[in-house]
Amino acid sequence: MTRNSLAEKNCSLARALDVVGEWWSLLVVREAFFGTRRFQDFVDNLGIARNILSSRLKRLVAEGVLSRAERADGGVDYALTPKGEALMPVLVALMQWGDTFANAEPAPVVLTDRATGTPIAPLSVRAADGRVLTPQDMRAVPGPGADAQLRARLMPRSSKR
Amino acid sequence: MTRNSLAEKNCSLARALDVVGEWWSLLVVREAFFGTRRFQDFVDNLGIARNILSSRLKRLVAEGVLSRAERADGGVDYALTPKGEALMPVLVALMQWGDTFANAEPAPVVLTDRATGTPIAPLSVRAADGRVLTPQDMRAVPGPGADAQLRARLMPRSSKR
DNA sequence: GATGGTGGTTGCATATCAAAACCGTGAACG
DNA sequence: CGTTCACGGTTTTGATATGCAACCACCATC
Structure with a gap:
């Protein structure tokens, strides 16, 4: 079943989860923070299936969270981008x-x-x-990018909270 | 395919994701922060399938992130616990x-x-x-609860980073 | 050339998610 | 009291996600 895409939601949290909310994604990013670079090391350290890791790495590279570079010795390194580090x-x-x-x-x-x-x-x-x-x-208020529905939801309500 | 459980991992991040890392869970928690209380409102606000919401709410209540209380009018309210608010x-x-x-x-x-x-x-x-x-x-170092494997991984390495 | 390391890809089984329909309960209303 | 509706779920079905295991292509090394 295709998961409901969160990519179009008027909500930055949903959009962030669309990028990093799949099972394993944040653990992959965490491994990159720990210095893991190579495919096999991600597999060993996470205990993740190779096909899932491949899919996650591909997605994270496509989204600009990780970069993929080929080494002189023919191997591949994955590393966090600034966008990734911001996580x-x-x-x-x-x-x-x-x-x-x-x-x-x-x-x-x-x-x-x-x-x-x-x-x-x-x-x-x-x-x-x-x-x-x-x-x-704290209070959540509609931001400049809020749509009408979200705006209505976040309007002040009397003693509802 | 049963997802690899993250519940036994020697890693607080993995354990946290085991609780809140399923698709939709964090959005449910976010809705609770916004003041949503009732089942149908979660459905309407999130566009989530009823069976998935039911399953997520059950899990979050079981984990102590949300509490479930029956109202005098026979309805049900879900609300964040302190553990949930800590998210x-x-x-x-x-x-x-x-x-x-x-x-x-x-x-x-x-x-x-x-x-x-x-x-x-x-x-x-x-x-x-x-x-x-x-x-x-920053540097990640083994904490008091680190197992041998994690300890080995986090030992200082010369110019590996 | 043979071997081994590396970064994947593929096939298949099972679990998860989504859509839609359904169900049980209780309150409100006539 | 009977009917209707709101509510909080539950069930069924099918498509996709995840995991396991095997396989493959490429390249460096010996």
Whole structure:
């Protein structure tokens, strides 16, 4: 069954998921962050089926998240593009959520600041002035690209929230 | 084909994806953030098939991301739990990435600070002392819960990166 | 030339997703 | 009380996604 494409939705989250929301995609990107370059290493490190990996790599290259380059020795390297690197907050957020809520054991991986060797801070959603915000502190409002339906959905409602 | 379960992986990201990585799950969570409570409203707002929604809601309730409560009028409300609300940075990160890279149009949704009405800041990954970090500023090291394989993979390597 | 490493591709079985129809329950209304 | 409608699902069916295993083409090395 073809999955409902999220590519046309008036929603950046849906569009992002259209690119990286398939099973395995974010793990492939994470592997690239860890320095994995070669097809077989992705297979070994992820335990992913070769055909699925091939398909995911192809998609991620086509979307500009990864680049594919042939080495002088005839091999192939995959590497993150700047667009791919921009997914770092996504991966960090998921990993930190997983550390807290989805993993019964202590954290398997700690992300550290190279300069100090200390663990990075938990991600926080912040206001423009730097204050940390909770979900209740925030409001979703229609942006410049909102369509009529979305605009109607996000209009202020009296005491519905 | 049964998807390779990510539930046993020595990796918090994989474990998080095991909970919320199925097609539609994060969009369901996003809808709950927007205040959607009722089954039919999820269907209408997401354009999701009823059986898939039922399955996703069941899973998210079982995992403690959403709670399910029956109303006095006989209806059912789904709402985020604190565990679910903790996914906010994930959703914000994906949405901001989508705004920048996956959506050709201007942002459909702007998240604002209720207090000031101004848009929230872009998410940044920070060091403990507040400095903003790039991927190159960071290092993944084995945490207390790392298994032997992961430990070996994350050992320092000379000029491999 | 033979071998092995590499990056895939192919065929097949099973699970997942989507569309559509259906079902059970309870509230509201006449 | 009976009927209707809203609601939250469940079931059936078929197309596509995923995984396993085998295979293939190409290139470097010996």
